[in-house]
Amino acid sequence: MTPDLMEAGARQRAAFDARQQAAHGGSFSKASGRPVRAGVPDFAQGVALYLDDVTVSFDGFKALNALSLAINVGELRCIIGPNGAGKTTMMDIITGKTRPDAGRVFFGSNIDLLRLTEPEVAQVGIGRKFQKPTVYEQLSVLQNLELSLRNDRGVAASLFARLSSTQNDRLGELLTLIHLKTEAHRTAGLLSHGQKQWLEIGMLLAQDPKLLLLDEPVAGMTDEETERTAELFLTLEGQHSLVVVEHDMKFVDQLTEGRKKVTVLHEGRVLADGLLSEVQANPEVVEVYLGR
């Protein structure tokens, strides 16, 4: 790396810090380096996420219709339901991408998510995985993860600063967790679709979110990749709360381990919840979804 480039990196980093200070009044979390203006969630009541009576209409059509839902701290909850049920819209509401017409959405017992911007929702500890993987194709697996560990300080600036030994340890852990240790120096663009999905999950985890929202994470994966993804999510359960939207019932079955509750959405509200075997035997659910 040339001195010129290093200097450019340092300048960019300083400019970034100055912008953050200006935007967030200089208050940063010591642990993560993230601004804490948006608040720190209180999980003492055991609830990670709480939606109450949430309604949103698009041109008079109710994509969510008085949706109420609670996810416990450390819970892995699968959400299923037919196309157009409102599953993705629900994630859009939680992450501040779409604003509801009515209802309340809380993270922990204290953070009103409806008052936060999209970046603030990420800062308080909610990570979202979209269906299409979005990694930096030209960078290596390792570089992609490094960037996320450094809190998105801008590509150039991030790659120049040295990682702390704790951050290096974390990188190693993440590579193992997402099954990409042997691919660390490979260009991300050359990974399989499934591997890119894992890399993006690793990038989310690098930011240490308390709640992960995963929208159809195994779409397009091979059977083997799907199974390994389920194993990965099961290892995350407990340390993180996870909301997983999926149509793949074999995957949902693996995640619920015959004992966890799934929620069925239909027409913007909860149609049923219970064990997968219970909802699969529910005539209403079969009618609108599983019997297709």
Ligand SMILES: Nc1ncnc2c1ncn2[C@@H]1O[C@H](COP(=O)(O)OP(=O)(O)OP(=O)(O)O)[C@@H](O)[C@H]1O
């Ligand atoms: N921004 C928007 N503008 C207009 N209509 C929208 C918008 N977002 C979602 N919708 C509509 O809201 C309904 C719910 O869509 P949503 O994407 O949430 O469904 P979904 O449960 O995620 O379905 P799928 O399983 O197909 O992903 C659909 O009828 C969709 O067309």
Ligand SMILES: [Mg+2]
């Ligand atoms: Mg969707």
